[in-house]
Amino acid sequence: xxxPAWDIYAEAxxxxxxxxxxxxxxxxxxxxxxxxxxxVGMLIxxxxxxxxxxxxxxxxxxxxxxxxxxxxxxxxxDIDALMRRTASRPVPAGRVxxxxxxxxxxxxxxxxxxxxxLFANPLAAGxxxxxxxxxxxxxxxxxxxxxPQNIVIGGAAGAFPPxxxxxxxxxxxxxxPVLLFAIIFMWTPPHFWALALFADTDYRRAxxxxxxxxxxAARTRVLILGYALxxxxxxxxxxxxxxxxxxxxxxxxxxxxxxxxxxxxLARRDEAAARADGFAVEKSFFGLSIVYLxxxxxxxxxxxxxxxxxxxxADWPQLL
Amino acid sequence: MLSPEHDLHRRRRGRNASLALVLxxxxxxxxxxxxxxLSNGGQIRGFDHTPETLVVGx
Numbered sequence: 001x002x003x004p005a006w007d008i009y010a011e012a013x014x015x016x017x018x019x020x021x022x023x024x025x026x027x028x029x030x031x032x033x034x035x036x037x038x039x040v041g042m043l044i045x046x047x048x049x050x051x052x053x054x055x056x057x058x059x060x061x062x063x064x065x066x067x068x069x070x071x072x073x074x075x076x077x078d079i080d081a082l083m084r085r086t087a088s089r090p091v092p093a094g095r096v097x098x099x100x101x102x103x104x105x106x107x108x109x110x111x112x113x114x115x116x117x118l119f120a121n122p123l124a125a126g127x128x129x130x131x132x133x134x135x136x137x138x139x140x141x142x143x144x145x146x147x148p149q150n151i152v153i154g155g156a157a158g159a160f161p162p163x164x165x166x167x168x169x170x171x172x173x174x175x176x177p178v179l180l181f182a183i184i185f186m187w188t189p190p191h192f193w194a195l196a197l198f199a200d201t202d203y204r205r206a207x208x209x210x211x212x213x214x215x216x217a218a219r220t221r222v223l224i225l226g227y228a229l230x231x232x233x234x235x236x237x238x239x240x241x242x243x244x245x246x247x248x249x250x251x252x253x254x255x256x257x258x259x260x261x262x263x264x265x266l267a268r269r270d271e272a273a274a275r276a277d278g279f280a281v282e283k284s285f286f287g288l289s290i291v292y293l294x295x296x297x298x299x300x301x302x303x304x305x306x307x308x309x310x311x312x313x314a315d316w317p318q319l320l
Numbered sequence: 321m322l323s324p325e326h327d328l329h330r331r332r333r334g335r336n337a338s339l340a341l342v343l344x345x346x347x348x349x350x351x352x353x354x355x356x357x358l359s360n361g362g363q364i365r366g367f368d369h370t371p372e373t374l375v376v377g378x
Contacts, residue, residue, distance in 0.1 A: 016331055019338035052356045056349050119353050 017100070021090040025073055025101055026066030026108075033293075034065040034161045037184065040297040041165025041177055044243045044304040049169045056119045057168045061161060063112035064128045068157070070105035071136035074098055076144070079206035085199060105136070116168075124167040131160040145207070148214040155188030156181075162297075175320045176243045179234065183296060186231040190224040190263060191289040197221070197266075198279035198286075217274075221267045224285075228263035232256040235296060240319040243300055245312055251299035255292050262288050 038061045042054055049057070073080065073091050081092035090096035109132045117125035139154030159181045166177035196203055196210040197217060203210040211220045235256055239249035262285045269281060306312050 016328065017335075018331060019335055050356050050360070052352050056353050059349065115350075 017090060017096045021095045022100075022104060024090050025070040025096060025104060027069030027072070030069060030158075031062050031065045034158070035062050036294070037180070037297055038161035038165035040301050041162030041180060042169045043165075044176075044300050045166045045169035046242065047170045053119060054168070057116060057124065057165075060112045060116035060119060061128060061164055063108050064116070064132050065161070067105045067108035067112060068132050068135040070101050070108065071132075072140045074101035074105060075136070075140050077101075079145075079208060082206040083199075083202040085202055109136075116164075120168040121171045123171060123173075124164050127160055127164045127167055131157055131164070134160070145209070148209045148211045150209070151192045152189050155185050155192075158188055159184035176238065176241050179238045179241065179320075180297075180300075182234050183231070183238075184293065186227060186234055187289065187293055190227045190231070190259075191286065191293075193220050193224050194266070194282055194286040194289060197274070197282045217271050221269065225260075225263040225267040228256075228260045232260055237320070238300065240317055242318060243303060244318075245303045245306065245316055247306065248296075248299045248303050251295060255295055258288065259292050 077091040080086035080089050091101050113125050113129045116128050135157035143150040143154050162180035163177045193211050196212050200212045204213050236252045238244045266285050
């Protein structure tokens with residue numbers, strides 16, 4: 001018997017991916033942020049959820065986020081292959097065939113939305129379906145390669161999870177989850193533009209019109225400061241709603257002061273200074289932006305914990 | 321000809337086992353949710369076109 005023409009001993013043929021490759025298609029790091037913000041939205045809602053329903057709903061939201069990630073990787077495989085940061089993703093690296101990624105994305109999207117409909121309620125399932133559509137079609141297919149406003153508008157996709165979590169618990173929406181949506185929505189541009197400042201070469205090579213490539217790094221730095229200034233009052237506002245309190249107010253004041261100061265430092269630098277120290281300040285601001293978001297949501301969770309323990313101030317002012 | 325012990329089979333076995341775990345987990349999840357929903361099942365009775373009155377104490 002002769003050996004086959006293709007060398008099965010050298011590497012895995014296409015379509016022979018391992019489970020970890022399929023898992024990587026789901027963008028687990030993005031998924032963790034989605035799960036965290038959705039879980040906080042659910043836990044701080046005024047209505048309790050049975051732990052089993054909460055767990056099942058979180059799994060559905062995670063699967064929905066994974067579906068968005070797989071569809072994004074399917075569509076963007078050509079530009080992912082051109083960028084150092086994304087070239088090792090399963091599709092451009094040849095470990096997962098494109099149609100497998102598409103199948104996984106569509107399948108997970110259908111299963112996650114239908115399951116959330118059955119486990120929780122139609123509103124939560126509807127927002128999850130819209131979120132997947134928004135990320136996969138409006139952001140990935142339509143906006144990402146078209147306009148430098150791609151992540152400004154596309155940022156809404158990442159802002160929906162707290163709304164879904166709140167809807168799972170209450171079956172409705174109110175001003176509090178809308179404020180959480182607004183925080184993530186306004187946070188997304190400075191977060192990604194900080195990344196785009198030091199990953200500019202990658203984005204230019206792939207032809208993705210990120211703000212630094214289109215408007216220039218100097219203008220992007222000013223925009224980051226502008227967004228940080230607008231974000232600050234929005235992020236402080238939940239302190240004066242039913243989900244806030246003095247602990248959240250203190251955390252939000254400190255975090256937003258640091259965020260605005262970080263953006264101010266960024267805005268005062270020029271490209272020469274940034275290249276001289278290997279974009280140290282930009283990378284530090286990017287890291288700070290992640291801590292910023294997690295800390296706000298953790299503070300809200302702590303407020304909910306104090307409320308459950310009966311330690312919430314009765315006469316704390318509520319403006320909304 | 322591929323021998324049964326070939327690496328191809330080992331990789332597929334690992335993938336199939338993982339998929340079995342995921343599907344089994346999903347079945348358990350649906351079962352658990354069903355139990356919870358039935359336990360809190362105030363609204364699960366179907367409409368049967370028969371007007372009824374609840375008589376307390378009989």
